[in-house]
Amino acid sequence: MDLHMKQKLDTVTVFDLMNNSFYIPDYQRGYRWTCLEVEKLLGDLEDFYNVNTDGSTFYCMQPLVVFFNKEQDAWEVIDGQQRLTTMYLILNQQKGLLEQIYPDMKLFNLSYQSRPDSRQYLENIDSTKSNSNIDYYHMFNASAVITDFLKKTTLGGWRFVDAIVNANNMESRPSVKFIWYNVTEEIESKHISPEEKFSDLNIGKIGLTNAELIKALFLNNVGDDESESLRIASEWDSIEHALQDDSFWSFIYGKDDNKYATRIELLFDIIKAKSATEQNEYYTFDAYSEEIKTSGQHTNKKDIVKRLWKDVSDKYYLFRGWYDDKKLYHIIGYLRYKKYDINSIEAIYADPNTTDINEFYMILKEKALGSVCDVEISKLNYHDSKDHSRIYDILTLFNILSIVECEKDDVRFSFDEFYKHSWDIEHVRSQTPKNLDGAGRQDWIVCNLEYFSGIDYNYCECDSDGKKIYKYQEDFDLFKNDITQAPNRDVEIAPGLKAGQVCDQLLQLFNEKSDVTESSVYKALLNQAFKQDDTFKYEDNIGNLVLLDQGTNRGYKNAFYPVKRKWIYRREHEGVYILPCTRNVFAKNYSSMIFDLMNWNNDDAEAYLAEIERVISNGKTQL
Structure with missing residues (x-):
């Protein structure tokens, strides 16, 4: 077929390529497809023909970007030479039979600027020359894979190749097509070289996208109506800009x-x-x-x-x-x-x-x-594995529907921030830690040291999720020195218990390997400072659960309630997205009476649970 008759952006069958010459310039690397890539293409084609038995669809190869090189009297391949060469190697296996059955058809040819002999090697693959250069090596290996495949395919080697060519252009048969992108006019009108176009297409090695091809398709078919082309191009850019938000x-x-x-x-x-x-x-x-x-x-x-x-x-x-x-x-x-x-x-x-x-x-x-329609919210339990997804959904919906209820139009749930993090279901009032060892033990101690000294441990780095990675061994002595000089050491945090005493005991505990929960300082914090007794009824109930990003949650482990609150506020100040209802919980915004800021108690959990049930119930009753 005379490919000059094709539109600038079109599709071409493999048969359309016959009787044409293609030229691979030296600004491209040579043939580099491995056996795996060749096997994948052959497998995809075989699957396509096994599934599709009529002409209602076709297998689409990637774009073939070309420029007509008058000096070479051939189509210069700017992009797509790997697939085009592989297609040639497939067809060449049955070249004699193809040209015998279809005498007016000649297999397209490929010539290479950097290695002119490659054309002859492609036509006559020779194992004795396969190690002469890297191009021959890959061509030989690809040809060997194709030979083996054609022997084994259930379609039969000849039938497989004949189906690809579809020389009679039978509409009842599925076909293989390349996307044909002829940039000759663009190169000549803009006075640029094919190599410059190649560079544009290969920056970052990103191939032509559907969107780029569709844009070219639309603009090419508008014809010479410049105002319509400008309108579409301008609106296109505006929409793309909006979607970048x-x-x-x-x-x-x-x-x-x-x-x-x-x-x-x-x-x-x-x-x-x-x-x-x-x-x-x-x-x-x-x-x-x-x-x-x-x-x-x-x-x-x-x-x-x-x-x-x-x-x-x-x-x-x-x-x-x-x-x-x-x-x-x-x-x-x-x-x-x-x-x-x-x-x-x-x-x-x-x-x-x-x-x-x-x-x-x-x-x-x-x-x-x-x-969540049939879920009894108050009966959900953190330790029941089948309840986990329900708790997660209810807490997410609670955050979203609470904002819907808010009368301020500019208050919105941030889905983009929500997607940037992984989220944990976290206890508001921590479970009694069953084991605190290794880094977890050190994290717990440092969190409490920060809280009672008022000094942040700044000798750390952050991972990709924002969680702090402490460099304890190198810099802990600097932190320890800061704590011993903290101005609030004499502040009484409970009768007979000063902040300095707590910090000193925590520093001593840091270098020991004993069970934290058996230490005197842990018991003093539990019973005197935070008064966290064992009468709490909601430990694994949703009234004691929130969603927290993993970086925040795993950063403070099993910290006490006010320590968690400080950590969360600091993380929010650092720019980390804290879900609105989680923030409200730690501000005790759902609690009816706030007498105890140091503890999350039964009254707080009951009020929080009631608000969750109200918001979800309102959503149901309005249906």
């Missing part, structure tokens, strides 16, 4: 996994209903390309692009409207956190039976509360 992005997408280098691609995937299990990397581009090609037979392509772009713009503004609505922001944000499909949410919105925004919200809230 992590707050908006996490609301739509959930926890970011860096899947989308260009975030607008998500909108295209949603519109084309790309499933999470879709194997075709370029599924979305293929869908748009086929739609323009098919519809373009009856409608002006510029009008098709305008309609397709309007779909994208409308989708963005729909999501933006949901984001700006406080109630919808929180309930949709929670559903996305629970992996509820965004297309399913939109289907509810579009359902004629959904009469208005309020009803839309109520339907979504019912789905959000579905997992």
Whole structure:
């Protein structure tokens, strides 16, 4: 086929490549695919033909970015040479039979600027020359893998190759296609070299994304309407900029996994209903390309692009409207956190039976509360493994619905901050530690030293989650010296118990290996300073549980309540996101009477539990 007849951005079958010449310039490295990569491509193709028996779909190879080099009278391959070379090696195994059965067809050829002899080696793989250079080595190994595969494939070697070529272009048969991206016009009009284009494509070694290909597809099919091209390009940039806001992005997408280098691609995937299990990397581009090609037979392509772009713009503004609505922001944000499909949410919105925004919200809230509707909250137990996910969901919903109740529009739950951390279910009033040894023992002692001396242990580093890593052996003597000179040593923290005494005993305990819970200082803190007796009834009840980021939670281990409170406030001051209801618990905002700031007691736990039940119950009764 005369590939000049193809659009700048199109798809081409393997048969379309026949009777053409391709040129690999020296700014590219040579052939480097390993056996594993060749085996994967062969396996993918075999699976494709086993699953797809008609022409309703095709296997999409990655983009082939080309420039027509007039001096070489060949298509210069700017990107995609690894797959193109591998495809040649596959077809070359049956070259004689292919050209015998299809006499008008000649296998495309590949020539290399850096190693002109590579063309001959590709055509006649020779084991005796395989170690002559690195290119031959990889070509020989790839060819050996292909030979072995064609002998074993259940499809049969000839049938497998013939199916790839599909020389008769039978529409009833599935086919293999490359994305054809001809940048000849761009290179000539901008007076840039193919090597510069290669550099643009390979910065950071990120291949062309669906979004970049779709953008080129749209702009190429607008034709010479410059104002329409500028409008689409400008709106595209505005939408992409808005999606770079992590707050908006996490609301739509959930926890970011860096899947989308260009975030607008998500909108295209949603519109084309790309499933999470879709194997075709370029599924979305293929869908748009086929739609323009098919519809373009009856409608002006510029009008098709305008309609397709309007779909994208409308989708963005729909999501933006949901984001700006406080109630919808929180309930949709929670559903996305629970992996509820965004297309399913939109289907509810579009359902004629959904009469208005309020009803839309109520339907979504019912789905959000579905997992906790029949849960008896007061009976949940931390040590019952089947209750863990329920406790987690209820505490998360409690935080979100509490903010929905808040009348201030600018108060919002931060989903993007929520996703940045891993969260633990943590006791407000700590369980009696069963063992405190090693680093955990030192952490506990240092936390209490900081609290009673008023001096922070600054000789530490932080890990990626914000948890402090103490360098005890090197710097503890400096900290110890600071503590012995602390100005509050004479402050009485309980009758007959001064802060300096507690610090001295903790310092002594630091260098011992005895059981912390059996020490006199631990008992003094438990019984005199914090008055934490054994009458507490809510130890493993949700009235004594909050969500804390792992860095904060594991940083203070089994610290006493006021020590935890100080630690949490300090972490928040350092910029760590503390969930709003967790902050309220340690500020005792749910407690009706605040007589004891040093302890989390039964009255506090009962008031907190009652608030959780009220907020969740309100959510249920409003349905």
